[in-house]
Amino acid sequence: MPAWATSLRALICLAAIGAASVGAAQTSDLVSRNAFRVCADPANFPISDKAEAGYENELAGLFAQKLGLPVRYTWFPQATGFIRNTLNARQCDVVIGYAQGHELVLNTNHYFTSVYVLIVPRTGDLAGVETLDDGRLKGRRIGIIAGTPPAAHMARNGLIGMARPYNLVVDRRHENPAQDMLDDLGAGRIDAAILWGPLGGPLVKSSYPEMKVIPLVGETLPPRLFFRITMGVRQGEKVWQRKLNGLIRRHQEEIDAILIEAGVPLVNDLGSGVLEPRK
Incomplete structure (x- = not known):
């Protein structure tokens, strides 16, 4: 085989190896294999x-x-x-x-898939509420994490005036707005609370048995409350x-x-x- 042909073959082999390496890098993610x-x-x-x-x-x-x-x-x-x-x-x-x-x-x-929830005392007239346009919520103090989607629904239904806002972006090593909100509900400082279901539901189950969790699945107008x-x-x-x-x-x-x-x-x-x- 001529020398030029041998060199060409070597270059082709090297190119193929290089392409395979690139392909491996693209398809083998750089994640740990040990943990x-x-x-x-x-x-x-x-x-x-x-x-x-x-x-x-x-x-x-x-x-x-x-x-x-x-x-x-x-x-x-x-x-x-x-x-x-x-x-x-x-x-x-x-x-x-x-x-x-x-x-x-x-x-x-x-x-x-989960949804925002309304949390109320297990006994009392708010226990039957299913949507935020329910007249029983009028004039009530409702806790809400500031800037979350349910705030828009509260505004639409005239519930913002007496709302109590809690901080959205916090370092939870030092501040816990969801727990503070539920503590305020238990103490009567607010009448109801609205939280993201995967946060509020487990908190109520573990620590607030006197409260009821109501998934807000009946809200049809934007913004959506499920994710x-x-x-x-x-x-x-x-x-x-x-x-x-x-x-x-x-x-x-x-x-x-x-x-x-x-x-x-x-x-x-x-x-x-x-x-x-x-x-």
């Missing part, structure tokens, strides 16, 4: 906390078990800079709960996303059981009806 590395808030009970008592901690344990890996956490307050300092800094590889469609992460398939929840991974990590999607699909009943046991109100994908626990 299920989770980005999480250390003080966001009942969702997650450093004692690993939240339901997202339990979900992380389930996924780690299915992967045959230990769980390893990177703790950071879930406020401004959370994704930048955890997932995008490659300190961890997955956020267990993230709203579908958020541009900061690549979303997996959603594994549950589909996914896991979040780094943009571009399609292989890792597909692996998690497969785990979600195969273990949905176990995921549902953890969420229901925690007290998370599950609704259908259109947010129009509460899902009953599977028998």
Whole structure:
């Protein structure tokens, strides 16, 4: 074989090897093979906390078990800079709960849908309320996390004037607006509270048995009050996303059981009806 042909063949082989390496880099995500590395808030009970008592901690344990890996956490307050300092800094590889469609992460398939809830005393006339246009809410002091979607519904129904706002973006190691709101409800400082269901439902179940959780599935006008929840991974990590999607699909009943046991109100994908626990 002529020398030029031998050199050409070598170049072709090198190019093929290089292309294969690029392909491997594109399809083999740079995630840990030694641990299920989770980005999480250390003080966001009942969702997650450093004692690993939240339901997202339990979900992380389930996924780690299915992967045959230990769980390893990177703790950071879930406020401004959370994704930048955890997932995008490659300190961890997955956020267990993230709203579908958020541009900061690549979303997996959603594994549950939930909705904002109205929380009222279990006894009394407000226990029968189902929508925010109910006349029984007129003139009542209602707690609301400032800037959240239900505030627009409250304004539409003339409920903002006596509303009591609580901070939205906080470091929960130092401030806990949801718990403060429920404590105020228990003490009679407000008459009702509106919270994101996956936060309010488990809090009531664990610590406020005298209160009733009412999923706001009857609100038909915008903004919507229901959201589909996914896991979040780094943009571009399609292989890792597909692996998690497969785990979600195969273990949905176990995921549902953890969420229901925690007290998370599950609704259908259109947010129009509460899902009953599977028998």
